[in-house]
Amino acid sequence: MQLVIVTDIFGAQSEVLLQFQQLSSDYLCVQPYDHQPPVFADDQEAYQYFLEHAGMEAYCNTLSEVLRAQTQPVFLLGFSAGAAACWANLALKHLTVKACVGFYGGQIRQMTHLQPLYPTELIFAEETHFSVPELMSTLANKANVKQSIAPYPHGFMNVLSKGYQAEAAQLYWDKLKAGSLSSL
Numbered sequence: 431m432q433l434v435i436v437t438d439i440f441g442a443q444s445e446v447l448l449q450f451q452q453l454s455s456d457y458l459c460v461q462p463y464d465h466q467p468p469v470f471a472d473d474q475e476a477y478q479y480f481l482e483h484a485g486m487e488a489y490c491n492t493l494s495e496v497l498r499a500q501t502q503p504v505f506l507l508g509f510s511a512g513a514a515a516c517w518a519n520l521a522l523k524h525l526t527v528k529a530c531v532g533f534y535g536g537q538i539r540q541m542t543h544l545q546p547l548y549p550t551e552l553i554f555a556e557e558t559h560f561s562v563p564e565l566m567s568t569l570a571n572k573a574n575v576k577q578s579i580a581p582y583p584h585g586f587m588n589v590l591s592k593g594y595q596a597e598a599a600q601l602y603w604d605k606l607k608a609g610s611l612s613s614l
Contacts, residue, residue: 431528432504433457436493436512438588439480441467445589452603453507460496462489462511473585473592486511486537490518497525506530507606509587513552514538520546520574531606534584536560542568552577553602555584555593 434457435450441461450457461467462484470476493515497504503526508516513535520530521544530548532538534555542565552575554562566577582598585591589599 432500432502434496434500434504434506435459436506436508436516437461438510438512438585438591439473439476439484440470440588440590443467443469443590449587449589449599449603453606458496458504460493460512460515462492462515464492470590476590480511486514486540489515494519494522497522497527500526502526503528506532508532508535510534510585511537514541517541517544517546517550517552520544520548520550523547533587533602534580536565536584538569539565545572546574548574550575554579555582555586556580557584 433454437446437459439462440446441463442459450459462480467479470479489511497519505528506516513532514537516530516532517535517538518541520527527548530550533553535552536557539560554566554577562579569575569577580586580598582595583593585593586595587599587602588594
């Protein structure tokens, strides 16, 4: 099964790619940019760059093109904006998606009307600018959705994010490697 990793707004930075290598050396990386993004000083700079050079709709469309081109089953793994892009595409029929795990996809709150057609596990982080429990309540009765909240800040899996939590990240990387995040 092909692993498709959908990055957050930092894109395919070398530090992020090193993290992904823990899972497999053979994966397809999708990022919001059609070029190598610069090194960002912080999350705010990365966010501003994302808004100016990509945006959520374009990122969803980029991922859609990648997924439609797949002929073998894929396992989607998305982070932040990447998790939201995954969510947007999980409502599309005729994809080869076997399952999806999305970390701290806060923008899903803008797309709660969508119904994923493939097994999906959402792992939310603690957020300060919206209510994660309200979002989870809204999604609670959707088919194909399993969700949980991790007691860590947004970005806890990304070594470049101010929210990075090394121990928590390693815990989840280990769970992903072991295939024990869910019953997906």
